[in-house]
Amino acid sequence: TAAGEMLAWNPQLYTTSEMACEAVKRAQKLINREGLHVVEHILLRPHCENNCGCYLLPHQAELFRQCDFPDLVAGYDPYSFIATVVLPAWPERFRKDGNRQVIENMLQREAPAHVLLRITWLMPKEFCQFESYYKQWIRWMAKKTVCNGPFDFDGFLQVLTRDVETQDFQEQVNELFDWKTSCEEQGPVIKVAAECKVAVESTAKAVSAVTTSDKAVTEAATKPIIEDKTKPVSEAATKPVTEDETKPVPEAITKPVAIAEPKSVGQTTPLAYIDASNKARIVNGRLNARKKAIKELAADIKDKQLAGMITTFSEAADPSLIQYQQVVDKIIADWPSGKKKILNKKQATSLLSLLTGNYLDKYTFGGKDISGLTAAKPILDQIKTKMPLADIYREWNAATVKKYEPSLDMTQIENLFK
Secondary structure: OEOOEOOOOOOOOOOOHHHHHHHHHHHHHHHHHHOOEEEEHHHHOOOOHHHOOOOOOOOOHHHHHHHOOOOOOOOOOOOOOEEEEEEEOOOHHHOOHHHHHHHHHHHHHHOOOOOEEEEEEEOHHHHHHHHHHHHHHHHHHHOOOOOOOOOOHHHHHHHHHOOOOEOHHHHHHHHHHOOOOOOOOOOOOOOOOOOOHHHHHHHHHHHHHOOOOHHHHHHHHHOOOOOOOOOOOOHHHHOOOOOOOOOOOOHHHOOOOOOOOOOOOOOOOOOOOOOHHHHHHHHHHHHHHHHHHHHHHHHHOOOHHHHHHHHHHHHOOOOOHHHHHHHHHHHHHOOOEOOEOOOOHHHHHHHHHHHHHHHHHHHHOOOOOHHHHHHHHHHHHHHHOOOOHHHHHHHHOHHHHHHHOOOOOHHHHHHHOO
């Protein structure tokens, strides 16, 4: 009161401490009914030898081998100073994007400046799945020895990083660490064919019995192995050949399906198992490393048009030949000469090497037909007038490409750099 007047009053009066405690419990139940959760990534580090293979980071796994974690590596450390906030998307007050933005802004303001928040909104089904893992994880972490108990740690990471979506402006966090891309066919960084052991084994069975025409052999050599669980395996692919089958087989259909590109029709290439998740780590790791280097170079370039062009090119999921030609033309036009100092020589050569490697990676990985790469020969010849193409080819690291894309005709690519 002021001067004998009542300014405000609270209709909820608690005459006893018991009533106040009951009110607190009711509030807790209301809050917990919807669920507001925070997962600190530093607690997601593997704690024992059994789960050292469960990483948050799909690429650059070599930095975290044998549970030997380095100090913070900016842009590559998914554990330090990062937290995921999980919120319910179905309550009425959270259904509008504007209301969600208010909550996110408040969380960002209250969080320490050095902590990155990754905020996700889940629907009831996904939220229930997350909470099931989350509660198991809390109990598992609370034990004195963390290596016991039936807990699917890798499944929890899968739900946390690859089965949830964030708002558009936060997708850059997922792209930085390749979350949601390493175990899927498509992603914002690169499309990686989802080869898996089951698909390879199924194809191996088919090799002994399935027959195909010469055209099918060529097509199979240029396409990635993708398991289609919606189509049943044909009898021809699973029925074993018995000694009683004496019917002659026409010569035209006796050629086995080859996974690698055959040197001649009818040649059988041994099947090789390629770990899809490891391939995704390597591919996305190469792209992200180049993207980071290009971004750093762009920050130092005074020509904003050039900086924008190289940034756009590096972030394009499927850059065209025209884009490649335009960005190369611009770099060569700004080549250091005389008083013209838009770029120094190190910047110019680094950009040509990084952008060419970026273009080649996005063209060669994922089982694509590389015959169209021959159209880039005039552009490479143009680059050759400014720097040795051998330097670019060496930086590209063709050995790694060949390892994960054994069907590629590397001779065809090598000829581009001669």
